[in-house]
Amino acid sequence: DQQVKQNSPSLSVQEGRISILNCDYTNSMFDYFLWYKKYPAEGPTFLISISSIKDKNEDGRFTVFLNKSAKHLSLHIVPSQPGDSAVYFCAASGGAGGTSYGKLTFGQGTILTVHP
Amino acid sequence: DGGITQSPKYLFRKEGQNVTLSCEQNLNHDAMYWYRQDPGQGLRLIYYSQIVNDFQKGDIAEGYSVSREKKESFPLTVTSAQKNPTAFYLCASSRSGNTDTQYFGPGTRLTVL
Numbered sequence: 001d002q003q004v005k006q007n008s009p010s011l012s013v014q015e016g017r018i019s020i021l022n023c024d025y026t027n028s029m030f031d032y033f034l035w036y037k038k039y040p041a042e043g044p045t046f047l048i049s050i051s052s053i054k055d056k057n058e059d060g061r062f063t064v065f066l067n068k069s070a071k072h073l074s075l076h077i078v079p080s081q082p083g084d085s086a087v088y089f090c091a092a093s094g095g096a097g098g099t100s101y102g103k104l105t106f107g108q109g110t111i112l113t114v115h116p
Numbered sequence: 117d118g119g120i121t122q123s124p125k126y127l128f129r130k131e132g133q134n135v136t137l138s139c140e141q142n143l144n145h146d147a148m149y150w151y152r153q154d155p156g157q158g159l160r161l162i163y164y165s166q167i168v169n170d171f172q173k174g175d176i177a178e179g180y181s182v183s184r185e186k187k188e189s190f191p192l193t194v195t196s197a198q199k200n201p202t203a204f205y206l207c208a209s210s211r212s213g214n215t216d217t218q219y220f221g222p223g224t225r226l227t228v229l
Contacts, residue, residue: 106159
């Protein structure tokens with residue numbers, strides 16, 4: 001049972017344009033969401049997170065949007081740069097005290113390619 | 117400087133042998149985690165530890181064992197009972213076992229021949 005899904009295996013974008021990466025989840029107990037960036041044969045690097053009490057969080061070129069009613073989150077990268085080319089994972093965590101305390105559930109990842 | 121180290125980067129073992137993967141952190145984090153990544157898949161949780169001398173099974177713990185004798189260290193043993201051990205193994209830590217962000221090490225690529 002895939003509780004976190006990234007339905008687009010890959011995304012190709014021109015440099016300077018916006019990249020939008022999407023993520024859907026099914027578990028209504030999730031209340032903390034994160035995006036990680038990963039290069040091959042390296043560990044994921046934390047990018048940005050959002051708590052379920054918010055619907056938007058921004059950090060420089062990266063903005064995460066959360067739509068709780070649709071159980072959907074997205075990562076916007078503006079403007080996209082060739083160095084952004086990597087695999088992007090979304091992850092979700094349940095609240096403190098729940099059975100998923102501290103555990104992250106990851107999506108399958110989306111390969112982003114930014115062309116010069 | 118602070119961080120998470122995993123060694124070695126690449127590891128080769130013969131089928132039927134146990135192998136232990138190292139994970140050390142100097143971030144003073146309470147919680148540590150082990151994940152496995154297979155091609156085209158997300159990360160799957162093997163074991164996690166929220167505090168020293170305590171750990172819990174994750175989603176795919178069968179064939180693995182861990183220990184947490186020190187706050188800084190969380191070694192993972194891949195036993196011969198693990199049916200498909202070849203994978204990329206990632207260790208992570210977080211300040212606490214709550215909704216804190218997890219930070220990852222560089223990973224160990226294990227290949228069982």
